[in-house]
Amino acid sequence: MTTNNSDSPGAGNPAGEGPSDFIRDIVAADVAAGRHQTIVTRFPPEPNGYLHIGHAKSICLNFGIARQFRGRCNLRMDDTNPTKEEVEYVESIQRDVHWLIAGWADHCLALKARGVGPATVETDGRTDFHQEPVPNPRAEGRSPTAEAGDAMAGGPYGESAEVEPFYASDYFQPLYEYAVELIRRGQAYVCDLSPEDTDKYRGAPDRAGVESPFRHRSVAENLDLFARMKAGEFPNGTRTLRAKIDMASPNVWLRDPVLYRIRHATHHQTGADWCIYPMYDFAHCLSDYVEGITHSICTLEFEVHRPLYDWVLDNLDLPRAQPRQYEFARLNLSYTIMSKRKLLQLVREQKVAGWDDPRMPTLSGMRRRGIPAAAIREFCARIGVTKYDGLTDVALFEHAVREDLNRRALRRMGVLRPLKVVITNLPDDHSEDLEAVNNPEDPAAGTRRIPFGRELFIDQDDFMETPPPKYFRLRPGGEVRLKYAYIIRCDEVVKDADGRVVELRCTADLDSKRGGATADRKVKGTIHWVSAARSFPAEVRLYDRLFTVPEPDGGEGDFLAHLNPESLEVVTAQLEPSLAAAQPGECFQLERTGYFCPDRESRPDRPVFNRTITLRDSWAKLAKKG
């Protein structure tokens, strides 16, 4: 083992991929033992919803392993249930995966030739089905070549129409033949029990099941019935194909599990070709086998299915090495929900503006909100991979987002809730451009000019008529620094008929600009501002967490009851002119306020920005304490 001198955080394994975990340890041991030529993992979402931050953990694990061990990761649609799946979801899944792994593991992404199903080959004199990927054009050298951001248009394969994800539905024919083989071996039978009776016969965890009266049909009869199921002779729910295992097994998944059910339904990929569809437990292990997956990594709830996963593979005459299943704990994040069913409910009941609403924990929502893919990856690396089913504090996630954005976001000035300020010792037509730093964390980001004039806007929060102790901003008679500009003193507070402060009249210390005679004068506070004449209004959407409690779907009660009524506030802000040129995908820090990005609905004549996340605010904390 080589010494790793990398100073990157968590240089815990030879490849410098961040800290290892029990699954990587297993893979590393397999590699060391020479058990596989290449490591092949897979990410197998069911296209019945949008991907969320929980999927990101799985994507980072599966692609991260492929990356670390110079293998590949197959993107596969686990589409064996036509009644719940849609093409909208298969498309969104591809976009989200490309976005998340761009510039990091896109060279490990494996897709297959469009329209090309598994090949039937002869291995060791036995019939074998095999689905090959098409070589990843970025795979040479096995290193990432793209910078995050160029990923939206199809990922590493570019705009190519020649490739597509793997689909479990591509394997329906081989799967059917495997099922026939199981019947021939006396390991599967057609059962006429109704769904209700199937349940009753299964027994309970602490009570053995009862064998189906159809369990001992002859192979010939089973073959005939199964063929007729496929031919569409029977209505939905009238018959199933079941594995013949053990109705008394302490593991209920071994009590003659259903392998195929009848569903007269149109499938988004295979159309009307089939009216019988394989169940997860039958399809998944064999899909893994057909694709040559070495490590099939899934979440904890499948742990009890592993004996069945192995049973199916063990009871067929498969010439190649069998994949192995490993389980890890799914991600639970405080103040959010991860259930696809509940996320769908939020969308259907219009509690949010769609799957990509910036408040959603979906990858598309986070992308729209301005959260960088790199921040999500960093978060996933930091939370690690274990079998402990905990609840991760969303603060861990927010930290990763701020850390990434602080490093990269250009600083800009913008006032969310404008309050007019008049500098009375400046002429009406005063106008000058002041130099401002684009990113103090990155000198290479350079500087820009921002316009200054007699009339300005500052944030309403930055003035208080009767401030509490330790309030460092503007107050009657008080002084404050205008960032990049002058120190001003508030001489007069102008109010409207209702007593609301509508304007501040101030005098500026005209020598206090950077380089000026009094530039080094110390004043307590520095606030941001924009020129009234040379700023522009924009809609800004201020997002807060969607739920008010740490575990919205924990315990009983309706999770909708915990929706945060203040999760979205819309304001009309005044922004510095340079922001008018902001492009989708860019992110900015409005100084002292937070990180923002143009929304996808933003138009030149109607700019719209989303607040990604606030800056840490130690004043707010102090103020709350009183």
Added chain:
RNA sequence: UGCCGGAUGGUGUAACGGUAGCACAGCAGACUCUGGAUCUGUUUGUCUAGGUUCGAAUCCUAGUCCGGCAGCCA
């Protein structure tokens, strides 16, 4: 009460029989033309009880607590 799995500060993790460490959060301070960032310091932890051992978070035994599993969902 059947089977499978888990338990290390408030949270997420590391330590693979040999000094319980890291990150987040918290607290205190320094610095600051962002009350941001940065830097210092700091509070808090091995589920319990036995055993093996010179030595146990780690191995053994018993218990406690938590999670998952009885879809023709995945």
